[in-house]
Amino acid sequence: MLEEILEFNRKFVENKGYEKYITNKYPDKKIAILSCMDTRLTELLPAALGIHNGDVKIIKNAGAVISHPFGSVIRSLLVAIIELGVEEVMVIAHSDCGACHMESEEIIARMKERGIKPEAIDMIRYCGVDFDSWLGGFDDPESSVRNTVKTIKTHPLIPKDIKVHGFIIDSLTGELTKVV
Known part of the structure; x- marks a missing residue:
């Protein structure tokens, strides 16, 4: 499998397949998304949200959770906010998550x-x-999203003007449901 990926990459570069993805490091929509690493979301999430290369910063991990207040997720959010101009954060968990009941x-x-x-x-x-x-894991994706949103909103290093929103995406249809 790895050899197939490496061969594809060689041809991709050779044929300049990268040209349509050229952008800069600043997210055009000024949004960071914390989402699950689930393979079903790799293409579904951007397609369902209408986002393209260069639009947003996407941070992925198991369950779209913050397991440590000074871990890599908060670090990534801080870089996105302080260095790259992010103004809003979307926390997006999904239905049928493997981290649920883990x-x-x-x-x-x-x-x-x-x-x-x-x-x-x-x-x-x-x-x-x-x-x-x-x-x-967690018992309920909605309560997990609420906890993650709360962690970001109350974090001492996250500026208070950052808007934070929580959602669940249906891992089959891509439908977003706001978590209140």
Whole structure:
């Protein structure tokens, strides 16, 4: 599979397929989107929102959540806001999310099955990582979106003039539903 991707890339560059994607680093619509990494959203999300290359900053992770107040998601949002001119943030979770009902203990058991040493897990716990909050999922996508929106709105480093909105996208049809 990787060889196919690399071969495609070689031809893409050789044929100048990149030319129609040339833009700058500043998002034209001044929006950052935090969304799930689900493969169904790779093309569906931009198509359903009518966004194109250069329009928005998209930050993706498992579940569209903020698992640490000073982790990579907040860092990315801060760069987008402070350095790149973002004025609004959309948090977009989706229906049928794999992070919904995810259990940290099940993930840890699978890690051990894959050869991760229990001592490594214990050491990480000892360093203060709360596996339940870090690897655990959520019971309800709407409450997860509400929590993420609240985290962004109340974060001490996010300017108070930034508008933050929450949505659920239907992972089949692309329909957006606002989370209040």
